[in-house]
Amino acid sequence: MFGKILIANRGEIALRIQRACRELGIPTVAVHSTADASAMHVRLADESVCIGPPAARESYLNTAAILSAAIITGADAIHPGYGFLSENASFAEMVAAHGLTFIGPLPEHIRQMGDKIAAKAAMASLGVPLVPGSEGAVTDLDEARRVADRLGYPVLVKAAAGGGGRGMKRADAPDTLEEAWRVARAEALAAFGNDAVYLEKYLDRPRHIELQVLADRYGDVVHFGERDCSLQRRHQKLLEEAGSPALSPAARDALGEVVTSALSRLGYRNAGTLEFLYQDGKFAFIEMNTRLQVEHPVTEMVCDVDLVREQIRIAAGEPLGYDQSDISFSGHAIECRVTAEDPETFTPNAGRIEAYHAPGGLGVRVDSALYAGYRVPPFYDSMVAKLIVHARTRAEAINRLRRAIDEFAIVGIKTTLPLHRRIVDDPDFQAGNYTIHWLERFVGAG
Amino acid sequence: MTRFPFDPDSIRALADILVETGLTEIEVAEKDSRIRVVRQPVMTAPVHVAAAPPAAAPAAAAAGAQATAAAEEDLATHPGAVLSPMVGIVYLAPEPGAEPYVAVGRTVAAGQTLLLIEAMKTFNQIRAPRAGTVTRILAASGTPVEYGEPLMVID
Numbered sequence: 001m002f003g004k005i006l007i008a009n010r011g012e013i014a015l016r017i018q019r020a021c022r023e024l025g026i027p028t029v030a031v032h033s034t035a036d037a038s039a040m041h042v043r044l045a046d047e048s049v050c051i052g053p054p055a056a057r058e059s060y061l062n063t064a065a066i067l068s069a070a071i072i073t074g075a076d077a078i079h080p081g082y083g084f085l086s087e088n089a090s091f092a093e094m095v096a097a098h099g100l101t102f103i104g105p106l107p108e109h110i111r112q113m114g115d116k117i118a119a120k121a122a123m124a125s126l127g128v129p130l131v132p133g134s135e136g137a138v139t140d141l142d143e144a145r146r147v148a149d150r151l152g153y154p155v156l157v158k159a160a161a162g163g164g165g166r167g168m169k170r171a172d173a174p175d176t177l178e179e180a181w182r183v184a185r186a187e188a189l190a191a192f193g194n195d196a197v198y199l200e201k202y203l204d205r206p207r208h209i210e211l212q213v214l215a216d217r218y219g220d221v222v223h224f225g226e227r228d229c230s231l232q233r234r235h236q237k238l239l240e241e242a243g244s245p246a247l248s249p250a251a252r253d254a255l256g257e258v259v260t261s262a263l264s265r266l267g268y269r270n271a272g273t274l275e276f277l278y279q280d281g282k283f284a285f286i287e288m289n290t291r292l293q294v295e296h297p298v299t300e301m302v303c304d305v306d307l308v309r310e311q312i313r314i315a316a317g318e319p320l321g322y323d324q325s326d327i328s329f330s331g332h333a334i335e336c337r338v339t340a341e342d343p344e345t346f347t348p349n350a351g352r353i354e355a356y357h358a359p360g361g362l363g364v365r366v367d368s369a370l371y372a373g374y375r376v377p378p379f380y381d382s383m384v385a386k387l388i389v390h391a392r393t394r395a396e397a398i399n400r401l402r403r404a405i406d407e408f409a410i411v412g413i414k415t416t417l418p419l420h421r422r423i424v425d426d427p428d429f430q431a432g433n434y435t436i437h438w439l440e441r442f443v444g445a446g
Numbered sequence: 447m448t449r450f451p452f453d454p455d456s457i458r459a460l461a462d463i464l465v466e467t468g469l470t471e472i473e474v475a476e477k478d479s480r481i482r483v484v485r486q487p488v489m490t491a492p493v494h495v496a497a498a499p500p501a502a503a504p505a506a507a508a509a510g511a512q513a514t515a516a517a518e519e520d521l522a523t524h525p526g527a528v529l530s531p532m533v534g535i536v537y538l539a540p541e542p543g544a545e546p547y548v549a550v551g552r553t554v555a556a557g558q559t560l561l562l563i564e565a566m567k568t569f570n571q572i573r574a575p576r577a578g579t580v581t582r583i584l585a586a587s588g589t590p591v592e593y594g595e596p597l598m599v600i601d
Binding site for chain 2: 034049050051052053059064065067068069071072073098
């Protein structure tokens with residue numbers, strides 16, 4: 001087992017990793033920017049190293065500073081969290097080159113799944129169902145037209161180097177394809193430095209359903225069921241559920257078998273999530289995230305598993321020690337992402353937390369780095385807390401969520417708690433009757 | 447509301463004793479009266495942390511830790527402070543056994559090499575941002591430094 005783990009992240013996920021390390025008895029090193037010197041996980045870590053000024057590029061994305069910090073503190077492993085360098089294959093390779101362990105998947109799979117075209121090709125060859133689309137990259141407009149005619153409009157032009165909802169342009173009809181094509185490529189080049197694009201059929205009312213997997217280095221792969229992350233605004237998830245209101249246990253098991261078999265043949269290692277669009281009873285793979293996800297807690301609550309601990313154990317060379325038949329699903333969990341944004345305009349705000357009271361009680365979990373007196377810095381992602389509830393049924397979970405939101409006090413900044421409060425009372429949400437377009441309509445309707 | 451017979455001055459005196467001695471608990475009993483004053487120990491400041499006081503620290507924080515933190519903070523904002531631009535190991539001389547680049551009292555020109563910071567096998571020359579006299583050298587050769595840590599003071 002590792003002698004010391006460096007946490008290469010910030011905010012709530014750094015605290016999450018700190019907690020798992022503490023429970024494993026592993027000393028930690030918190031690296032932080034000057035803006036995060038008072039962060040909760042920095043205060044709780046065994047050691048800390050300031051690695052740069054506030055800008056992410058010079059701190060949390062600064063591979064030299066992070067590796068240097070690992071070397072001077074004698075850390076032997078690095079957990080990258082999510083975002084930042086967690087899906088940077090070069091960083092994972094550099095960590096290994098310095099004799100340290102990267103707590104995550106193999107660099108080759110990070111690289112493969114980071115290229116959305118390569119990811120689809122890999123999944124296709126492994127028998128995972130895909131969204132109908134082009135066979136690989138589409139390099140000229142004529143080919144795009146042929147593919148779009150074959151698929152049928154509307155179509156999406158998607159950046160190969162994109163992902164997470166970024167770099168997609170829709171064309172509803174043949175006469176709008178050329179513009180979508182050109183804009184998608186120009187934006188891809190500007191945002192990702194790579195204008196390779198592919199085409200996919202546009203699904204008009206899918207749910208976003210993803211599957212959590214873990215694999216050890218001995219070839220054993222298991223899944224921990226699905227999460228329904230359909231409630232999104234501008235492709236950013238706001239609320240997630242485990243399990244999906246739309247899936248039966250049989251459908252989950254069937255998908256799980258296809259996925260674990262595929263990843264076993266791929267030789268995948270550590271944690272990962274496969275994202276699907278689900279429409280008309282059919283799953284269609286869109287992309288794979290080769291890291292821990294923000295919404296991992298809902299899976300933890302339903303399956304009674306510590307996914308960060310499992311990541312660390314796997315990276316340290318331990319076998320899973322259990323198989324699929326040992327994993328059971330109990331009850332229902334919901335997570336609300338609380339962001340420091342106006343609940344109606346979504347304008348971000350930063351500032352000092354004047355008062356903070358997190359909800360508690362049976363089945364309530366809050367993953368947050370906030371505390372009274374903390375200054376939320378303006379330089380980073382606006383998510384400040386995750387409120388997770390777990391109950392025996394979905395109806396009870398919604399009831400518990402309502403109660404917990406009403407108790408949650410974050411004074412000093414505006415947050416999206418009021419929006420979550422409104423969602424919880426909505427009949428469509430209560431019926432589980434939503435697709436990936438639902439939330440945009442809900443917030444648009446005011 | 448019943449008046450509780452206690453002496454606030456005694457409690458303050460006991461609290462002061464805790465701070466001075468570094469103890470965490472004192473109980474004084476006399477006949478039927480008893481006062482017990484307990485101090486929650488402040489979470490120990492980790493290595494290399496920038497001097498930011500813990501937000502929830504109770505009033506009776508360890509005086510020693512505060513003094514060190516305050517001193518470091520002073521130097522970090524000192525106009526003549528040369529702050530580390532990177533994470534790494536400090537070396538005050540070009541190689542082992544050689545003369546250090548500078549010493550206290552030495553006058554330096556803008557751009558003159560003051561020390562080296564080694565990060566990932568690369569030695570980086572840290573140069574004087576302005577001309578002046580070296581009044582303090584804060585980092586020892588072979589020790590690690592973090593971003594923003596005061597290395598020297600040039601007045």
